[in-house]
Amino acid sequence: MRLVEPNLFSKYIHQPTVFANKSLLSPHHVPAKIAHREVEIGQLTAALAPILRGYGSANVFIYGNCGTGKTICSRFVASQLVTASKKPVVRVVYINCKLKKVADTEYRLLTQILREFGETVPDTGLPTDVLYRRFVAAVDERQQTIVLILDEIDALVRKVGDEFLYNFVRLNTELQKARITILGITNDLAFRDNLDQRIKSSLGEEEVLFKPYTASQLKDILDERASEAFNTGAVEPAAINKCAALAAQEHGDARRALDLLRVAGEIADRNGEETVSEQHTDVAERRLDTDRVIETIKAQPKQTQTILFAAITSAEARPATDRWADKRLLTGDLYASYCTLCQRNNLKVLTPRRFSDLIGELDTLGIVATRIISKGRYGRMREIMLSVNGELLEKVKDYLALRLN
DNA sequence: GTTAGTTCAGTTGAAAGCAATATTATCGGCTAC
DNA sequence: AGCCGATAATATTGCTTTCAACTGAACTAACGA
Numbered sequence: 001m002r003l004v005e006p007n008l009f010s011k012y013i014h015q016p017t018v019f020a021n022k023s024l025l026s027p028h029h030v031p032a033k034i035a036h037r038e039v040e041i042g043q044l045t046a047a048l049a050p051i052l053r054g055y056g057s058a059n060v061f062i063y064g065n066c067g068t069g070k071t072i073c074s075r076f077v078a079s080q081l082v083t084a085s086k087k088p089v090v091r092v093v094y095i096n097c098k099l100k101k102v103a104d105t106e107y108r109l110l111t112q113i114l115r116e117f118g119e120t121v122p123d124t125g126l127p128t129d130v131l132y133r134r135f136v137a138a139v140d141e142r143q144q145t146i147v148l149i150l151d152e153i154d155a156l157v158r159k160v161g162d163e164f165l166y167n168f169v170r171l172n173t174e175l176q177k178a179r180i181t182i183l184g185i186t187n188d189l190a191f192r193d194n195l196d197q198r199i200k201s202s203l204g205e206e207e208v209l210f211k212p213y214t215a216s217q218l219k220d221i222l223d224e225r226a227s228e229a230f231n232t233g234a235v236e237p238a239a240i241n242k243c244a245a246l247a248a249q250e251h252g253d254a255r256r257a258l259d260l261l262r263v264a265g266e267i268a269d270r271n272g273e274e275t276v277s278e279q280h281t282d283v284a285e286r287r288l289d290t291d292r293v294i295e296t297i298k299a300q301p302k303q304t305q306t307i308l309f310a311a312i313t314s315a316e317a318r319p320a321t322d323r324w325a326d327k328r329l330l331t332g333d334l335y336a337s338y339c340t341l342c343q344r345n346n347l348k349v350l351t352p353r354r355f356s357d358l359i360g361e362l363d364t365l366g367i368v369a370t371r372i373i374s375k376g377r378y379g380r381m382r383e384i385m386l387s388v389n390g391e392l393l394e395k396v397k398d399y400l401a402l403r404l405n
Numbered sequence: 406g407t408t409a410g411t412t413c414a415g416t417t418g419a420a421a422g423c424a425a426t427a428t429t430a431t432c433g434g435c436t437a438c
Numbered sequence: 439a440g441c442c443g444a445t446a447a448t449a450t451t452g453c454t455t456t457c458a459a460c461t462g463a464a465c466t467a468a469c470g471a
Binding site for chain 1: 453454455456457460461462463464465466
């Protein structure tokens with residue numbers, strides 16, 4: 001007679017959870033109603049409306065920081081457009097230009113579009129003008145309007161220049177029956193200024209600006225999502241307020257707000273608690289911050305990591321005072337300890353020139369803070385301070401120590 | 406005490422080298438006429 | 439002849455180095471009161 005072993009996972013399966021439907025908190029979830037974007041949606045609709053009357057509509061540019069609902073709203077409006085269109089057929093092609101290997105060159109962009117139309121295109125080999133002809137052939141056989149949503153278009157323009165935009169605009173003169181409307185989405189507010197004059201005049205006819213959400217708007221959004229995503233009463237209002245407030249500080253990023261709330265819920269679950277409280281939100285914020293920093297550091301090339309590790313170890317080697325001034329490193333000293341660290345790891349030692357640039361990069365990433373100081377007769381150099389500290393610093397150090405010595 | 410000039414220790418910008426990838430061009434083999 | 443895939447040739451990138459101009463306050467020395 002043998003006792004039935006309880007499955008290892010059974011305790012997790014039956015563990016109570018605060019979530020009713022966690023997927024509603026995912027950034028990919030498209031809510032039935034998009035709150036607090038009525039104005040923007042209105043502008044967008046007005047800009048695209050001429051399509052339904054058969055006129056080729058103006059091209060539209062959408063600006064706004066990340067997490068302000070640009071993508072969701074444009075997809076929403078585009079889908080409405082498709083359902084509303086009867087006679088002049090409207091087709092929407094959504095392409096995220098930032099995805100590596102998918103649409104980060106003109107060729108790949110075209111390939112991607114052609115595939116949407118069921119054309120088979122080789123990954124490489126054809127000249128781009130052939131692709132343009134294929135596109136014209138595929139599209140022009142009937143009366144239709146193509147709405148081309150180019151998300152993160154700034155990334156593509158930065159990479160391959162703005163020529164391709166001109167090509168697309170020019171296509172309209174070549175097409176007999178079909179029309180193309182470009183809907184460019186970017187979070188670079190200065191994007192338009194950097195475009196070629198020619199393109200600017202033919203492209204930027206309509207602009208919609210997405211402002212960051214305010215804390216109270218974020219709160220509304222969270223309230224609405226939370227009511228369905230969580231079990232009733234499982235989230236304390238204070239927790240939601242905190243999430244909204246924190247995300248509002250970060251340029252009103254709704255994605256951030258939802259992430260905070262989701263992670264807070266996960267933490268509550270793990271602790272076996274029945275409600276999500278403000279404390280959970282605080283922990284969630286730290287978690288997300290830590291993850292973000294660790295992720296960016298992981299993504300850095302080995303040389304940059306080495307420099308950072310050198311900075312951490314030499315900052316620790318300083319006499320144990322709490323004064324900030326004593327944690328400062330100077331370029332020369334750091335370069336020296338970087339050199340020894342490289343030798344110990346059999347890494348190539350970069351020149352001071354490159355070293356200087358990499359320090360600058362760590363600065364822009366917000367991992368160290370630097371400023372240039374002049375010590376008069378004793379030269380001019382950068383003063384470097386670590387921006388991470390405490391628990392996070394330990395984690396970073398541990399990670400780097402695994403890869404280096 | 407002021408002023409003009411030096412000096413140091415890197416910082417910064419431009420240009421060029423180099424290796425890894427990505428694109429193009431070319432070529433031989435294969436199939437269908 | 440036309441198409442295909444493989445391979446060679448060429449271009450593009452991303453990362454670095456080299457070279458050289460630049461920086462700005464501490465330090466020095468000369469100046470004038």
